[in-house]
Amino acid sequence: MEKVLLILALTISSIAMMAQSNYEQGMQKAFQHWEEGNITEATALFERIASAEKDNWLPNYYVALVNTTTAFQTKDNKQVSALLAKAQAALDYELDKDPYNVELMVMQAMIHTAWIAHDPMTNGQRLSGTVMQIYGQAESIAPENPRVVLNKAEFEMGSARFFGTDTTPICLQIEKAVQLFDTFKPETPFHPNWGKDRAMQQVNECK
Amino acid sequence: MKITLPFLAFLFSGAWSLFAQTTISGNVTDVKGVSIMGANIFIEGTYDGATSSENGNFYFTTSATGLQTIIVSYLSFQTFRKEGGINEFSNLRIVLREDVNALDAVVLSAGSFKAGEKARVSVLKPLDIVTTAGSAGDIVAALQTLPGTQNVGESGRLFVRGGEAGETQTYVDGIRVAQPYGATIQNLPTRGRFSPFLFSGISFSTGGYSAEYGEALSSVLLLNTEDIALQDKTDISFMSVGLGVGHTKKWEKSSLSLNTAYVNLAPYQFAVPENIDWNKPFESLSGEVIYRQQLKNGLWKVYAAFDASNFDLNQKNINTTEKVKIDLKNNNFYLNTTYKNYFGNNWQIFTGISYGYGTNNIGIDASKVKNTEHAVHLKTKLGKKISNGVRFSFGVDYFRTQFDEDFIETPESVFNIGYQSQLGAVYTETDFLFSNLFAVKVGLRASYNDLLEEKLIAPRISMGYKTGQNSQFSLAYGIFTQIPESEFIKYSDQFNSEKASHYILNYQFSKNRKLFRAEVYYKAYSDLVKYDTEAVVFNSAFTNTGSGYATGLDIFWRDGKTIKNLEYWVSYSYIDSERDYRNFPTQATLSFIADHTASLVTKYWIQDWRSQVGFSHLYSSGRPYNNPNEIEFMGGKTKDYNSLSFNWAYLLSAQKILYFSVSNVLGSKNVFGYEYATTPNNEGIFNRRAITPTADRFFFIGFFWTISEDKKRNQLDNL
16 A cells, blocks of 8 residues: 555656656746747747746746847837737736736836837827836835836936936935845746846946 | 555556657648748647747647647737647648737728827827917817818817818717817807816817717717826916816726816916907816726726806907997806726627706897706717627717707897707617728618607718738718707707718828828718808798718828927818808808818927927918908908917926917918908998907917826936
8 A cells, every 4th residue: 555655656746846847947948048039939938838837927927028128129110019919918917817916017117118118209108107107016015126126217217317317316226226136036046036237237327 | 445456557547648749730821821930839738839930830749638729829910729639739730810909900090080099090199289389288279280170260169171160079988078169259269178188099080980979060079088097196287378286196996186277368468468359358267077997897987077267358340330248158067977898708888978068148238148058968889899800889879958048138028049959879880800901890870869850870881901011091981960050950940950971082101100191082961051041040941951062182291200309290181162051142162161271280309408399380271251242152262371380398307397389470460251241331332350360479388397296205207
């Protein structure tokens, strides 16, 4: 009997281990594709992982992140719209389950910002208020999240430069973000942990 | 417990099947058979999948068994899903359809100009209303820079394609506004009642509109309030003509906005005299309340507005040596509530009701006119998205209008007239999007009016065909009907509705913030009201035998790309229109119709000054007028109209804006028409008086300040 139970336990745990490693392997592979600039493969893989890991918000988060960052570098109108629509759809699925996840909130603000950057005349006035509101809310939930602090400051920097107002308090926020990055511990290796390079770059621009 | 071999076998076979591999393969193309590379093919709930290769082929293995779902997704195409046994998924031929919700689908654009967030091809942006030089924040004035409208400066209302102002209906959130303009008297221009800041979307149709909208011969103006407020804020404005305060409070699922404005032209009149002999300059107090509540699958909105205004002046009249003393007091209230909900399988319900109350107290020398109008509109609409390409809707409309007027010549002689009219209508409409290239909308509207005891059927159809990546043609046809104006039906109910048929052909090209559109139209009027007296009076003999036509070409070009920081648009309209209606002895061109109308609007952003400066120029060729000294009816023509306006918006900070504008900078002496004496003078000549703008120039200075909560918290400015 014990033997059987042992076999059973082993079988189950090996299945579980396999599932675990599938996830890890998949995520690693997807990140690798992304790093290599293979956006289509990266999105495809994140999308497949999302379909397998219905309770995990990370794969869809990365579908949104990959497509949004790509949209920032894209000029073609039709392509930008398609990328951001894809990002929004993936994000909506997760935001619906957890509307107060600050990483997802930051992601939403980034999608809006991409729309603004793409066509400021049309989208600037319409979305700027929403973006600030999202960052404001995210900050009240997680004031120590470095991405919240950094992205909010970056967005404010854009308008401060536009209006020629003093950027010193924003630079202080970016410096604070850098410190927060140093102490930030992601829950798992796959949780969002990006932004420090960007923050450092912004600090240099402040000087 | 004794373990049996079969149990173990079962256990292991189950485990083993996890490692058994099935091959999935196939090919992905679009509807035209072109291979799609990079499509993501996978088995739902597993890690197994692949992306299609250059020739659209894919191949992968899976350990999944039994009944599974295969998913194929690709950017801007509809996601393909198929359920089936895992063994069926080999040599699949997958055809992906373009996502018809994608941004580049054909749009039914004949006749309509859209602005705002939902519009894919925006002609005007909401902020344009405020920043168009010469518009002074009036929605109608900004729309007058679009082709198809007539520039009728002495009225201030919208005149579309040869139609009178009353032929345009205004809707807020899909519900009619019975009294969209501030009260005024002849030759003193009015403004729209609505603050342009309240609306996130504006759609202006110059013809061929949907069966959803009835009781409008020429045009509909659809204004949509914002669905959600973004944040708590307070708006304060100081203007050379008055003051305004607004506050918005936002909660988790709802928000409330309050606005109020006080306008008094007395100080302005003191500083810059107009050629109006005021006894008491125009004064008004107005306000709006908007409440929005988000529901689980829907939205509930309440919009209420009130407006109380008065003025007193002495107006020149060609028939009397003394000026005529006219005073007016107007009170207006409008309430509108709408509810929108999604339910079941792609169903949508929309329902709303509006109540409008308007009362005027007009004194003309010793006599008085008092009138009151109550107008109710009830509407319910059900829509269903049958598939991605087919959308169906069905709705019911009910309008009720009650009008009462007392004409008090002396306290002893009082004439009372009035009417009550009820109209019920049903309509149905279906949209077919056959592909991204071809779409058709077919609608039918049937109505019954109890005052005129009349049943009417009005078909509408429009279609669009995309001829290239950036260009398309649209066509629209429809029959439009409207009850005669209250100035007629208050005296008689022996009328039919007036009718117009629209035929519109539209071409549109848009690319990278450049938009070109050209439209030709033909509009035939029939059943127009005629009468046999000099003015409309209770004993006039009325008939419905009038008719007319309007045909023309409208051209619009907008460019925000070619020159950095410069946004401009050009409109040109040519119109040929004649009517035989009212007491016309023959068919003639109406006095508000200029053959050629053109406008140029420019906005230039100067980064160093944080300023936007704008110029607009409005031109129209001479307008006809009737000179009783000549034989030909409506034979006279005024000189051309020209007005160059300038505005300057300076952003002190993101939240403080200083605004300055001057209309008709060059001071062109414009003449709208002439008023002739009803009887000739001693030499047998009819004297005349020119109808001119109330001032050659109008100056406006305003300071607008927005205070929002997150500003205080951050001490930072943002856009």
